Amino acid sequence: xxxxxxxxxxxxTLAHEMRRDENVVLIGEDIGAGGVFKTTKGLLEEFGPTRxxxxxxxxxxxxxAAMGASMAGLRPxxxxxxxxxxxxxxxxxANEIAKVHYMTGGQLSCPLVVRGANGGGLGxxxxxxxxxxxWAMCVPGIKIASPSSAAEAVGLLAAAIRDDDxxxxxxxKALYGSREECPDGEHVVALGQAAVLRPGSDVTLVxxxxxxxLCRQAAEQLTGDSVDAEVIDLRTLVPLDAAGVLASVRRTxxxxxxxxxxxxxxxxxxxxAILAEEAFLDLRTPVARVSGRNIPIPVAKGLExxxxxxxxxxxxxxxxxxxxxxxxxxxxxx
Amino acid sequence: xxxxxxxxxxxxxxxxxxxxxxxxxxxxxxDALYRQGQVRGPAHLGQxxxxxxxxxxxxxxxxxxxxxxxxGHAHALxxxxxxxxxxxxxxxxxxxxxxGKGGSMHITSLEHGYMxxxxxxxxxxxxxxxxxxxxxxxxxxxxxxxxxGDGTTNIGAFHEAxxxxxxxxxxxxxxxxxxxxxxxxxxxxxxxxxxPAADRAPAYGLPSVTVDGNDVDAVxxxxxxxxETARGGGGPTLVEATTYRHGGHSAADPADxxxxxxxxxxKERDPLLRARxxxxxxxxxxxxxxxxxxRASAETQQIATAALEAPALDVESALVGMWSDGSxxxxx
Numbered sequence: 075x076x077x078x079x080x081x082x083x084x085x086x087t088l089a090h091e092m093r094r095d096e097n098v099v100l101i102g103e104d105i106g107a108g109g110v111f112k113t114t115k116g117l118l119e120e121f122g123p124t125r126x127x128x129x130x131x132x133x134x135x136x137x138x139a140a141m142g143a144s145m146a147g148l149r150p151x152x153x154x155x156x157x158x159x160x161x162x163x164x165x166x167x168a169n170e171i172a173k174v175h176y177m178t179g180g181q182l183s184c185p186l187v188v189r190g191a192n193g194g195g196l197g198x199x200x201x202x203x204x205x206x207x208x209w210a211m212c213v214p215g216i217k218i219a220s221p222s223s224a225a226e227a228v229g230l231l232a233a234a235i236r237d238d239d240x241x242x243x244x245x246x247k248a249l250y251g252s253r254e255e256c257p258d259g260e261h262v263v264a265l266g267q268a269a270v271l272r273p274g275s276d277v278t279l280v281x282x283x284x285x286x287x288l289c290r291q292a293a294e295q296l297t298g299d300s301v302d303a304e305v306i307d308l309r310t311l312v313p314l315d316a317a318g319v320l321a322s323v324r325r326t327x328x329x330x331x332x333x334x335x336x337x338x339x340x341x342x343x344x345x346x347a348i349l350a351e352e353a354f355l356d357l358r359t360p361v362a363r364v365s366g367r368n369i370p371i372p373v374a375k376g377l378e379x380x381x382x383x384x385x386x387x388x389x390x391x392x393x394x395x396x397x398x399x400x401x402x403x404x405x406x407x408x
Numbered sequence: 409x410x411x412x413x414x415x416x417x418x419x420x421x422x423x424x425x426x427x428x429x430x431x432x433x434x435x436x437x438x439d440a441l442y443r444q445g446q447v448r449g450p451a452h453l454g455q456x457x458x459x460x461x462x463x464x465x466x467x468x469x470x471x472x473x474x475x476x477x478x479x480g481h482a483h484a485l486x487x488x489x490x491x492x493x494x495x496x497x498x499x500x501x502x503x504x505x506x507x508g509k510g511g512s513m514h515i516t517s518l519e520h521g522y523m524x525x526x527x528x529x530x531x532x533x534x535x536x537x538x539x540x541x542x543x544x545x546x547x548x549x550x551x552x553x554x555x556x557g558d559g560t561t562n563i564g565a566f567h568e569a570x571x572x573x574x575x576x577x578x579x580x581x582x583x584x585x586x587x588x589x590x591x592x593x594x595x596x597x598x599x600x601x602x603x604p605a606a607d608r609a610p611a612y613g614l615p616s617v618t619v620d621g622n623d624v625d626a627v628x629x630x631x632x633x634x635x636e637t638a639r640g641g642g643g644p645t646l647v648e649a650t651t652y653r654h655g656g657h658s659a660a661d662p663a664d665x666x667x668x669x670x671x672x673x674x675k676e677r678d679p680l681l682r683a684r685x686x687x688x689x690x691x692x693x694x695x696x697x698x699x700x701x702x703r704a705s706a707e708t709q710q711i712a713t714a715a716l717e718a719p720a721l722d723v724e725s726a727l728v729g730m731w732s733d734g735s736x737x738x739x740x
Binding site for chain 2 (some may be wrong): 099129142145170174182238266315
């Protein structure tokens with residue numbers, strides 16, 4: 075076990091996969107110099123310019139080239155520096171990569187990864203702070219992973235690189251400096267399996283990437299109210315471990331979905347719909363959502379914090395869910 | 409078949425002519441079937457542009473890649489893609505090359521190195537770079553030919569792609585089929601340089617050359633040279649081939665924005681007439697030329713009859729095949 079930051083875990087996993095499979099190649103802006111977020115540090119030095127390809131500021135070329143190379147048998151990992159920049163190459167992601175396997179009757183495949191820094195919290199403003207995983211979730215044909223910790227970054231990125239389908243990995247930029255024990259050697263987390271990080275019986279808190287930490291902190295605070303919260307790390311949006319969430323919510327009867335993307339059509343809306351369709355009678359209170367506010371991300375610290383989800387908002391939503399549950403809530407309070 | 413005394417080079421030239429005739433008749437048949445309501449979705453036809461697809465196809469080697477646009481029937485056929493499977497795809501019948509999921513605009517034949525037809529203008533130029541990038545990384549001598557229209561030269565992906573190809577020295581040949589119209593609008597009306605592709609390339613350090621796209625031999629020579637440069641590690645070239653679309657942007661477009669005089673003048677420069685005259689000048693008999701035309705006509709009719717008789721697709725197939733393991737589940 076080694077103590078690694080999230081950013082170092084990304085670099086270590088890229089290196090591990092590049093050593094394991096010579097078809098893994100990197101493409102992106104400034105990656106040879108280690109990357110703006112230092113997630114490719116040391117890779118040019120170890121693997122040389124035939125495996126680590128610095129590009130111009132040309133996101134369509136980056137993602138399109140990754141697609142073409144994957145169709146020709148390589149396993150490219152493309153970096154989009156800030157996930158907001160997906161808007162400049164969304165045609166390649168949504169119209170080309172997501173469709174080509176299906177629309178060619180299975181002739182062509184895209185075993186590629188596009189990864190980059192997602193989400194807010196660092197004061198980068200409206201064009202460099204968005205959580206855009208919900209953009210991708212609207213497009214059938216791409217898988218979506220978003221690690222919540224350094225160890226998760228190792229496991230999910232390794233799985234994404236080994237997957238035979240295109241995977242977008244949304245790394246959370248506010249987590250890059252976080253540090254934890256990471257397994258040595260092989261550590262692969264299967265895509266589509268949510269993790270129960272804290273078992274609980276009263277309410278289910280569901281998070282992704284940075285909101286997983288909010289859920290864990292909220293769960294700790296809720297113990298002071300004698301509320302026993304279960305915390306689930308969704309890990310991937312596609313494939314979605316709907317069964318895992320449904321099983322938890324059927325036990326607890328209450329759920330708070332905690333998502334950083336704007337709530338007006340965030341991933342929580344999709345999960346809430348599944349819960350309404352398939353677990354309605356198991357719910358003791360309405361589905362609650364804590365999301366990014368439906369507004370651009372401001373820069374000033376207090377303003378940005380007011381827009382993004384917070385521990386306080388998660389705790390309040392969970393308390394509300396438990397308080398309005400009638401006799402069961404009385405039992406909890408007592 | 410060609411006469412027994414024919415030289416191998418003449419025989420190959422006659423085969424190219426036959427391929428051009430076949431593609432013309434194939435497109436004519438698609439047009440007719442479209443008018444009968446048999447073709448599902450739009451059909452962007454390439455009558456008048458056959459010399460480019462066939463000229464480029466004839467200098468590609470097995471193992472090379474080619475990639476094209478929604479006007480891509482000819483490019484697929486020029487690599488040897490079975491015409492029957494292409495037509496069945498257009499008609500939405502079983503046996504279609506993409507299982508009925510791609511249709512006219514997405515004809516693909518991996519087996520023949522035709523890496524797809526893409527219907528978002530410009531999108532496939534970066535993808536072509538990726539194919540060539542893979543060849544460069546693997547150290548193979550494969551070359552990628554990338555077809556696109558003049559309208560593509562005004563979208564961002566074109567500029568990003570040719571810049572990347574140039575700086576990385578990728579083994580790709582960009583082939584612009586300049587048919588004078590972006591869709592309905594003359595390309596000259598929306599582009600400030602006379603040669604929309606060839607005049608832009610030098611700004612990226614990309615060698616460019618123009619060629620008469622209605623002369624199959626000229627296309628062969630120019631593109632063949634560019635291919636050998638790329639194959640030898642000499643990097644990419646952009647070829648702008650001047651041609652003309654006999655019909656509209658799609659089969660639904662009567663193209664009444666063009667004058668009859670203009671269309672007639674281009675039909676005089678029909679690439680099939682040109683190739684036929686060149687063959688005749690080289691001594692190929694009228695009888696041999698008629699034989700290949702008759703054969704192409706019979707084959708077109710035969711595949712159309714077979715395609716129209718092919719059974720409908722199993723509709724259950726619509727809901728599978730999104731992931732590489734054949735499934736399409738997004739959740740458990």
